[in-house]
Amino acid sequence: xxxxxxxxxxxxxxxxxxxxxxxxxxxxxxxxxxxxxxxxxxxxxxxxxxxxxxxxxxxxxxxxxxxxxxxxxxxxxxxxxxxxxxxxxxxxxxxxxxxxxxxxxxxxxxxxxxxxxxxxxxxxxxxxxxxxxxxxxxxxxxxxxxxxxxxxxxxxxxxxxxxxxxxxxxxxxxxxxxxxxxxxxxxxxxxxxxxxxxxxxxxxx
Amino acid sequence: xxxxxxxxxxxxxxxxxxxxxxxxxxxxxxxxxxxxxxxxxxxxxxxxxxxxxxxxxxxxxxxxxxxxxxxxxxxxxxxxxxxxxxxxxxxxxxxxxxxxxxxxxxxxxxxxxxxxxxxxxxxxxxxxxxxxxxxxxxxxxxxxxxxxxxxxxxxxxxxxxxxxxxxxxxxxxxxxxxxxxxxxxxxxxxxxxxxxxxxxxxxxxxxxxxxxxxxxxxxxxxxxxxxxxxxxxxxxxxxxxxxxxxxxxxxxxxxxxxxxxxxxxxxxxxxxxxxxxxxxxxxxxxxxxxxxxxxxxxxxxxxxxxxxxxxxxxxxxxxx
Numbered sequence: 001x002x003x004x005x006x007x008x009x010x011x012x013x014x015x016x017x018x019x020x021x022x023x024x025x026x027x028x029x030x031x032x033x034x035x036x037x038x039x040x041x042x043x044x045x046x047x048x049x050x051x052x053x054x055x056x057x058x059x060x061x062x063x064x065x066x067x068x069x070x071x072x073x074x075x076x077x078x079x080x081x082x083x084x085x086x087x088x089x090x091x092x093x094x095x096x097x098x099x100x101x102x103x104x105x106x107x108x109x110x111x112x113x114x115x116x117x118x119x120x121x122x123x124x125x126x127x128x129x130x131x132x133x134x135x136x137x138x139x140x141x142x143x144x145x146x147x148x149x150x151x152x153x154x155x156x157x158x159x160x161x162x163x164x165x166x167x168x169x170x171x172x173x174x175x176x177x178x179x180x181x182x183x184x185x186x187x188x189x190x191x192x193x194x195x196x197x198x199x200x201x202x203x204x205x
Numbered sequence: 206x207x208x209x210x211x212x213x214x215x216x217x218x219x220x221x222x223x224x225x226x227x228x229x230x231x232x233x234x235x236x237x238x239x240x241x242x243x244x245x246x247x248x249x250x251x252x253x254x255x256x257x258x259x260x261x262x263x264x265x266x267x268x269x270x271x272x273x274x275x276x277x278x279x280x281x282x283x284x285x286x287x288x289x290x291x292x293x294x295x296x297x298x299x300x301x302x303x304x305x306x307x308x309x310x311x312x313x314x315x316x317x318x319x320x321x322x323x324x325x326x327x328x329x330x331x332x333x334x335x336x337x338x339x340x341x342x343x344x345x346x347x348x349x350x351x352x353x354x355x356x357x358x359x360x361x362x363x364x365x366x367x368x369x370x371x372x373x374x375x376x377x378x379x380x381x382x383x384x385x386x387x388x389x390x391x392x393x394x395x396x397x398x399x400x401x402x403x404x405x406x407x408x409x410x411x412x413x414x415x416x417x418x419x420x421x422x423x424x425x426x427x428x429x430x431x432x433x434x435x436x437x438x439x440x441x442x443x444x445x446x447x448x449x450x451x452x453x454x455x456x457x458x459x460x461x462x463x464x465x466x467x468x469x470x471x472x473x474x475x476x477x478x479x480x481x482x483x484x485x486x487x488x489x490x491x492x493x494x495x496x497x498x499x500x501x502x503x504x505x506x507x508x509x510x511x512x513x514x515x516x517x518x519x520x521x522x523x524x525x
Contacts, residue, residue, distance in 0.1 A: 041525045043209055043525070045209055054209065056209070056525040058525050067376070067377070067378050067379075070295045070296065070376070071295075071296055071297065071298070071376050071377070072293065072296055073283075073284045073289065073293055073296040073297075073298035073299040073302065074280065074283040074284050074289065074293065074299075075283070075289075075292045075293050076280075076283075090280075091280065091283055092276070092277065092280060093275045093276070093277050093278075093280035093281050093283065093284065094275045094276020094277050094280070095271065095274075095275055095298060096217050096218065096274075096276075097296075097298055097373075097376075099217050100215065100217055100218055100377050101376065101377045101378065101379070102379070103378065103379035103521065103522075105521070105523060109276055110276070111276055112276075112277075131277055131280075132276035132277045133276065133277070134276065185524055185525075186379075186522070186524060189378050189379060190378065191378070
């Protein structure tokens, strides 16, 4: 079996936002209203002279026990055998229960207005979306199927994002996760997330 | 990583969804209460017609709140299909939609024999003609013969709808205020309390104040009193549950118990004032129905405020 996961090293993210741009171009997200499948938060941590600037990339955690999927009344949110959680826009009625259930704020609405705007923004012939839905990251499943990495991983200049298979014993991300170097967000909620972070604050003191 | 955690409320489901939860719960509880009253306490066609049609109307308006905010209205067809329960048995909206739809259907069928006999419905143009159709009469007679079946089918779906309004919020794991078993309990008690209050208004205002209905009014008053007391106990438990534990819960507690609308509006005027008004009515009685009607109106307003503030006070922890 394959279980895709991502490891994000907070030490090497430089906050260039190239991942956001690459994702938006690849997945045609409604950037005109500041909605992104992945977002890099820019935060200052500390007091006085001792301040660290932290860039924190955030995206769908492709949980093994995804609450967005269990609350979805139509089955529009579903999980592939490889662990990727996807949205079927033809089934999604846009009740946004998934957005309410997601602890990672990974879901955002795409309305009919956005679909119209998207046609103008991305081009009538290249824009793929036809209907509204509550959108989210899908680990660029279309690229992964072709053996390529997600757009955000491929474009990351600091190699802060690494994509791999947790079920492959030789995959570096499996080792980072198994050793506890990379840890999930809010694992106590029982969502079993598959995006892991390498902490930066220990190293920075 | 958690040192940077921030706590935020949501603006996805707000006042309009509170209307959905409020009218859904109250409408279903109203219909269920009147049907059970008619089947087991006192045959009361007028009350059934009021309960069935106001329940259906509340469910209709409430559901339109959710429907209106769907991003793709056509896709609602997927959740109206009963087979959705086989595909999505863990999704409460799927269950809730089915409960609501079937409660309306069975509720209509239970009320149909009474509608056929009702002078009021016989005076409404078009409806009068429809009720005179032979097959409608036949369906009405069949439902009359199997009224217990229709009544229980409607009531089970009604209770399902009431409980669903709480289970829906409970299914969001990130928010401590919502993700606990107290929410379905609180919403169920509140829904039946608002239904009692609504029916007391119906019995006092719409259905002429008949002496033979007095035991029913007293029963509803007493039931409402107990339900308000239960609601206060549940809220007391919530208060202490939220104080200690996760920070999400503690911040929800601060948001609620530092808010005058919650404290004075909901707990004060929505629960305590009606509680004491009804308590005096039960112990010593009132010379006029006015205090009970005031209490009923306050309970109805309080029922909405509960859901309104619950929606706004749900807090998410965001460790980024």
